[in-house]
Amino acid sequence: MTLASSDRQQPSDSLTLEQSTWKKNSGIGQFWTWKRFQVHYKIHYVRAGAVTPQRPPLLLIHGFGASTDHWKKNIAVLSQDFEVYALDLLGFGRSEKAIAPYSGQFWSEQVHAFVQEIIGRPAIIAGNSIGGYTTLCTAAYFPESVAGVALLNCAGPFSGERDPKKPTNPLQQTLQYLRQDLFKQSWVHLLVFLNMRRRSAIRKTLRRVYSNASAITDELVEDIYRPACEKGAFAAFSAMFSSPPGESIDMLLAKMDCPLLQLWGVKDPWGYSETRRQKFLQHYEQQQEAFIQAGHCPHDDAPEWVNTALRDWALQLDVDSGKET
DSSP: EEEETTTSSSSSSOHHHHHHHHHHOOOEEEEEEEETEEEEEEEEEEEEEEEEHHHHHHHEOOOOOOOOGHHHHHHHHHHTTTOOEEEETTTTSOOOOOOOOOOOHHHHHHHHIIIIIIOOOOOEEETTTTHHHHOOOOOOHHHGEEEEEESSSOOOOOSSSSSSOOOOHHHHHHHHHHHHHTTTTTTHHHHHHHTTTTTHHHHHHHHHHHOOGOOHHHHHHHHHHHHHHHHHHHHHHHHHHOOOOOOHHHHHHHHOOOOEEEEEEOOOTTOHHHHHHHHHHHHHHHHEEEEOOOOOHHHHHHHHHHHHHHEEEETBTTTTTBBBO
């Protein structure tokens, strides 16, 4: 079911109004201690909006290399109708840069604990990119914490996509093994990390995945650059690339039973294709979709469309049953 499309009429909230709003109120930053077994982690989050018992709260989960700062254009607008939270996943943003067993399941434990301890009731969780994969993991493993799921160009493979074809040529087999072994080396991780965190590299990547060039500001680049310079950032980065892959998207969808909204940035060179969209529909038919003329991060690339589509869909959900009305 198509909920909205950004090639249609302009949403009710104008971009000019949203810009003035989010600059004034993008939430209050706070810290929470996530106690996972015997290890304690310092976690940053943002809260905005009044408690709305008749509606589920919204929880926003960023993508790789991003943070709660990436939701500035959404928090202030959505908090006019909802209690809104945004969470820095461990290893990102203002959260601790710890050496940990990073994975979608690991981060889903963080999200679940946050919902249980801080929010106190099931939330509609919206996630972008790897944050979308984490959101799927949370809905699959901890359904009691989830009232609904909104995916913004979700990362993660379907079954069979991550298994490369094995070469039959002995030389090609050797080269493939050497490449795989090379990327396990910490010094290679360091070279990749130092290159990726350069401001020029960040801006170059954003230009590839954003549709709206005016959204690529110096402030956005700094929001991504700054956490990568904090103590422990490289160790956390290296740990992420050393972790085993998680379950495939189709396996997670098979375990999920809640309303799903797909917010597709259709100009994303990484996470959108008709083939990928059809796979989601094949494995989870009961979903709504919105098609947005934006790239990999539609919430920041075209916030007015995402805010309208997410708000309208979330207002349809029954707070008690977690089902669409």
